[in-house]
Amino acid sequence: MILVDTSIWIDHLRRGNERLLRMLEQGQVLIHPYVIGEVALGNLRNRAAILSALHDLPQAAVATDGEVLRFVHQNTLYGVGIGYIDAHLLAAVRLSPRATLWTGDRRLLAAGKSLGLAENEIH
Template sequence: MILVDTSVWIDHFRQRNVELREIIENDRLLCHPFIIGELALGSLRDREAVIGFLQAQRETVVATHDEVMTFIDRYSIFSMGIGYTDAHLLASTLLDRRVSLWTRDKRLLAAAQKAGASVHMAASNPH
């Protein structure tokens, strides 16, 4: 299962990503409510359809505030330039080891690797 970060979705909305489409078609997509919220705050074409689609997808495990705070300290991911939403995505990935995180955010990727989280590495030609 693949948890897709905001950075990947934004690129996909600009230019369709074949690999992301395949993940969706193969029912391997997981969504996090914070990602849906971040996307809802942006400029989306066909806003209602996009948000509706994302909300209809399976939701990943959502960590509690206490779990996220524990992971921040346990894996020393503070001072790495990631935000609280990123820490939540990372915690979700660590709580369910069947999940891989797909991000284009270099800082989040570094934090995920430091914590030993599973990371989805995109194909070399994503479009």
């Protein structure tokens, strides 16, 4: 399963992404509530339909704030240029069996790859 981050969704909503469409059709995409929240803050055509479709996707595990802070400390994720939501996504992938993160964010990708949680070969 692939947890798709906000950067990939935004790109898909602007330009379309055939790889993401295939993964959606095959039921391989996970969502995280923070990704839905970030997408919801943008200007969306077909807002209700898009948000409804995102809510219908299988949800990745959601780490508690305490789990995320421990995850950040244990994996030395501080000072690497990622944000708190990014850390939540990495923790979610760690907690979701056989999941991988797909991101277009260079720093998040580097952090995820260092932990074996993200790939850039997905697209």
